[in-house]
Amino acid sequence: MRSIFWRVILVAGFTALAFILFLPSTPVSKRLPSFWADNIPKINLGLDLQGGMHLVLDVDQDKAVENHTQRLAGSVEDALKRKGVAFYNVVREGLDNVAVSYPDERSKGEISRVVKDELGVFGSPADQNGRLLFTLDKGESERIREWSLFQALETIRNRIDKFGVAEPLIQKQGVNEVVVQLPGLKDPERAIQLIGKTAVLEFRLVDESMSPYTAETQGAPFGSEIVYQQGYDSQTGMVQKTPFLVKRDAALTGDSLSDARMAFDTQYNEPYVSLTFDSNGARVFERLTTQNVGKRLAIVLDGNLHSAPQIREPIAGGKAQISGGFTPEEATDLAIILRAGALPAPVNIVQNVTVGPSLGQDSIEAGLKAGLLGAALVLVFMIIYYRASGVIADFAVFLNIIMLLGAMAWLSSTLTLPGIAGIVLTIGMGVDSNVLIFERIKEELHAGRTPRSAINAGFDRAFWSIVDAHVTTLITAAVLFQFGSGPIKGFAVTLSLGILINLFTALVGTKLMFDIQSERFRVKRLSI
Amino acid sequence: MDFVRNTNIDFMSKRRIAFVISVVLAVIGLIAAVSIPLGKANLSIDFEGGVAVQFRFEQPIEIDKMRTVLAEKGFKDANLQQFAEPTKLLVKLKGGEGDLRAVSNSIGSAFTESMPGNPFIIDSTSEVGPTVGRKLQKDALWAVIVALIGILLYVAWRFELRFGVAAVIATFHDVLAVLGIFFLLDKEMSLLIVTALLTVAGYSLTDTVVVFDRIRENMRKKAKGDFAALLNRSVNEVLSRTIVTSSTTLLAALSLTFLGGEVIHDFALALSLGVVVGTFSSVFVASPLLLLWKNKKKPALAKA
Numbered sequence: 089m090r091s092i093f094w095r096v097i098l099v100a101g102f103t104a105l106a107f108i109l110f111l112p113s114t115p116v117s118k119r120l121p122s123f124w125a126d127n128i129p130k131i132n133l134g135l136d137l138q139g140g141m142h143l144v145l146d147v148d149q150d151k152a153v154e155n156h157t158q159r160l161a162g163s164v165e166d167a168l169k170r171k172g173v174a175f176y177n178v179v180r181e182g183l184d185n186v187a188v189s190y191p192d193e194r195s196k197g198e199i200s201r202v203v204k205d206e207l208g209v210f211g212s213p214a215d216q217n218g219r220l221l222f223t224l225d226k227g228e229s230e231r232i233r234e235w236s237l238f239q240a241l242e243t244i245r246n247r248i249d250k251f252g253v254a255e256p257l258i259q260k261q262g263v264n265e266v267v268v269q270l271p272g273l274k275d276p277e278r279a280i281q282l283i284g285k286t287a288v289l290e291f292r293l294v295d296e297s298m299s300p301y302t303a304e305t306q307g308a309p310f311g312s313e314i315v316y317q318q319g320y321d322s323q324t325g326m327v328q329k330t331p332f333l334v335k336r337d338a339a340l341t342g343d344s345l346s347d348a349r350m351a352f353d354t355q356y357n358e359p360y361v362s363l364t365f366d367s368n369g370a371r372v373f374e375r376l377t378t379q380n381v382g383k384r385l386a387i388v389l390d391g392n393l394h395s396a397p398q399i400r401e402p403i404a405g406g407k408a409q410i411s412g413g414f415t416p417e418e419a420t421d422l423a424i425i426l427r428a429g430a431l432p433a434p435v436n437i438v439q440n441v442t443v444g445p446s447l448g449q450d451s452i453e454a455g456l457k458a459g460l461l462g463a464a465l466v467l468v469f470m471i472i473y474y475r476a477s478g479v480i481a482d483f484a485v486f487l488n489i490i491m492l493l494g495a496m497a498w499l500s501s502t503l504t505l506p507g508i509a510g511i512v513l514t515i516g517m518g519v520d521s522n523v524l525i526f527e528r529i530k531e532e533l534h535a536g537r538t539p540r541s542a543i544n545a546g547f548d549r550a551f552w553s554i555v556d557a558h559v560t561t562l563i564t565a566a567v568l569f570q571f572g573s574g575p576i577k578g579f580a581v582t583l584s585l586g587i588l589i590n591l592f593t594a595l596v597g598t599k600l601m602f603d604i605q606s607e608r609f610r611v612k613r614l615s616i
Numbered sequence: 617m618d619f620v621r622n623t624n625i626d627f628m629s630k631r632r633i634a635f636v637i638s639v640v641l642a643v644i645g646l647i648a649a650v651s652i653p654l655g656k657a658n659l660s661i662d663f664e665g666g667v668a669v670q671f672r673f674e675q676p677i678e679i680d681k682m683r684t685v686l687a688e689k690g691f692k693d694a695n696l697q698q699f700a701e702p703t704k705l706l707v708k709l710k711g712g713e714g715d716l717r718a719v720s721n722s723i724g725s726a727f728t729e730s731m732p733g734n735p736f737i738i739d740s741t742s743e744v745g746p747t748v749g750r751k752l753q754k755d756a757l758w759a760v761i762v763a764l765i766g767i768l769l770y771v772a773w774r775f776e777l778r779f780g781v782a783a784v785i786a787t788f789h790d791v792l793a794v795l796g797i798f799f800l801l802d803k804e805m806s807l808l809i810v811t812a813l814l815t816v817a818g819y820s821l822t823d824t825v826v827v828f829d830r831i832r833e834n835m836r837k838k839a840k841g842d843f844a845a846l847l848n849r850s851v852n853e854v855l856s857r858t859i860v861t862s863s864t865t866l867l868a869a870l871s872l873t874f875l876g877g878e879v880i881h882d883f884a885l886a887l888s889l890g891v892v893v894g895t896f897s898s899v900f901v902a903s904p905l906l907l908l909w910k911n912k913k914k915p916a917l918a919k920a
Contacts, residue, residue, distance in 0.1 A: 458884075473617050515868060517822065523860045
């Protein structure tokens with residue numbers, strides 16, 4: 089690369105490429121031809137700059153295992169009944185145990201065999217005087233834990249897609265966490281409601297054998313339990329809880345839904361959620377309504393009873409509705425949640441950082457103003473201190489920034505407020521490489537060398553200092569990237585890119601300008 | 617233009633005074649570092665868990681009145697902070713137990729009830745659960761340790777082991793010094809501050825490495841005179857560069873500190889302090905440390 093011509097081509101080429109890459113990320117993009125603006129990745133603005141929400145959700149995987157074991161207990165009971173094996177009862181115990189009480193030694197052996205044949209997910213049972221305790225395999229419970237995280241991820245993604253947020257980020261973090269980032273979000277409260285609902289929808293028959301108030305004091309009859317309807321009195325603002333006695337077993341669950349949408353009841357001027365069952369669900373629903381005309385069917389969502397309409401006639405066609413004092417937003421969100429399916433386990437919000445759009449705007453303005461001023465001060469300082477060579481250093485810094493922006497767009501990285509600080513810091517440190525070179529050149533000139541040999545010696549001597557200085561900073565940037573999250577990762581990315589690009593601009597860009605000076609214009613005295 | 621040229625300052629002879637300053641800074645830093653796990657330091661909710669809500673009111677507010685309002689509603693431990701604008705208020709409640717959403721919502725409704733004539737919008741909300749905070753504390757500690765080990769290995773590989781050790785001590789010193797100053801100023805230790813500290817580590821190391829580079833170069837020349845004289849000469853030779861670079865970086869960091877806005881103010885302040893301390897340590901800490909660890913054998917610096 090001795091030839092100046094080829095180096096000019098190289099530097100100009102990179103600069104042009106950087107321009108092509110980052111222009112679509114700027115406000116200029118509206119005036120660019122669409123094939124350009126639409127096909128180039130863009131720099132994203134971090135939540136601290138545009139506002140939005142960052143949530144870390146902890147998936148309650150224990151609960152997922154517990155739910156699964158609960159279902160297995162049901163399957164065990166079914167299997168034993170089908171095979172005609174005698175048993176007293178089957179209950180889930182703790183997270184991952186199913187206990188079966190047996191009447192005698194003979195049935196004990198049969199129970200063990202049936203469970204082993206029909207449900208191969210348990211290890212050998214422990215015998216606890218009169219009960220067999222089946223424990224879920226370690227591997228199986230691990231699988232359920234893992235599956236529950238991915239299922240939660242998928243469900244949340246579905247809900248958010250239907251909610252309609254531009255460029256959401258939903259990913260797993262660690263073994264039990266999901267990170268959700270919703271940039272530019274307007275209504276954080278609603279998003280939390282939407283994401284956090286477990287959305288286990290159940291249709292359960294109301295048990296009318298006893299008044300719910302009696303059941304509250306005397307205990308519910310076998311196979312039934314009390315579920316409350318939370319009513320909100322719009323006049324007093326009080327929350328009222330009405331008890332209902334319903335069957336413990338769900339006649340039909342949300343798994344059988346094929347569609348859910350918000351609809352409007354013109355008669356009562358009230359929004360409701362209209363449900364459509366899949367073919368299997370429709371059959372079950374028709375049978376259920378046929379056999380129970382006159383009874384009430386409770387619609388229970390996440391353990392809260394929504395409504396309990398009376399079945400007036402058999403309902404064919406697989407349509408049902410949930411009504412009960414919704415606002416249009418609530419009905420829309422509930423429909424989204426039901427359509428996207430239930431979370432396999434409850435999620436807890438362990439971290440929530442929400443930045444309003446106006447703070448983001450303020451931050452951009454302050455950050456940019458400070459950044460531009462800082463950069464300008466540095467650039468002016470360099471010209472005052474190093475004269476023409478200062479201009480060369482500024483040129484190198486300018487190249488550095490252009491290429492940094494280009495690289496950020498290319499990687500579609502996220503620009504955060506600390507990222508802006510990172511750019512400014514890159515300028516400060518980018519200048520350092522030039523300072524190292526210039527000081528060396530000065531020393532060589534003082535020692536009486538000609539400009540050309542001083543330049544070459546200066547670059548040679550400064551080379552390893554520059555490399556060492558860059559690598560050490562790169563080490564800390566890499567560590568920051570590894571452990572940081574959100575804005576800090578943004579800072580680490582900007583800093584590392586800036587450092588790498590600076591190696592190029594200082595060693596190639598600055599050198600090129602000096603060579604042009606000394607070889608093309610044959611400068612006798614360097615202005616440095 | 618030259619600030620300094622052909623200086624001949626005897627830096628090494630001043631190493632005892634510098635040593636006292638460094639030790640004081642480092643000890644304060646150590647106290648700060650020990651206070652963090654003991655819960656005595658001012659940790660942000662990133663690390664401790666809790667709630668922070670930033671309000672922007674329509675009319676200017678009086679912070680004392682707001683404090684009373686919150687105390688009446690049972691938020692006695694709330695930490696209130698007002699920014700440059702009289703309409704902005706930051707309320708922090710540390711210790712993240714229970715339903716954090718409910719806590720931040722009820723802070724908002726306390727204001728709505730008590731001051732119906734002064735509506736607000738919420739600029740930002742952070743709710744951090746206690747487990748997240750503890751995890752971040754651990755992560756931050758690891759980050760600092762891993763960064764220092766990485767630096768030690770690189771410098772030891774490029775130079776000699778004693779250079780690596782000296783560089784790490786100097787870097788550690790700088791991180792501790794900034795941490796200590798922040799502790800004295802009762803600034804809040806947040807994730808962003810840890811980032812700033814690591815950046816300071818990177819910056820201070822750059823400074824140190826440049827000086828070391830010159831020392832190594834001069835060692836190869838097999839010049840006459842003792843090692844202290846060689847160190848002095850090396851530091852003097854790069855002094856001009858040290859001053860120029862520190863000034864430019866400081867210019868940039870200071871403008872971010874004063875104009876960058878509330879979100880990065882402390883971050884930029886830590887960077888500014890780091891530039892000053894880092895420059896000091898590369899001259900007065902890193903090089904004198906090499907004197908303490910004399911190489912018994914003649915150094916075999918043929919590589920690189």
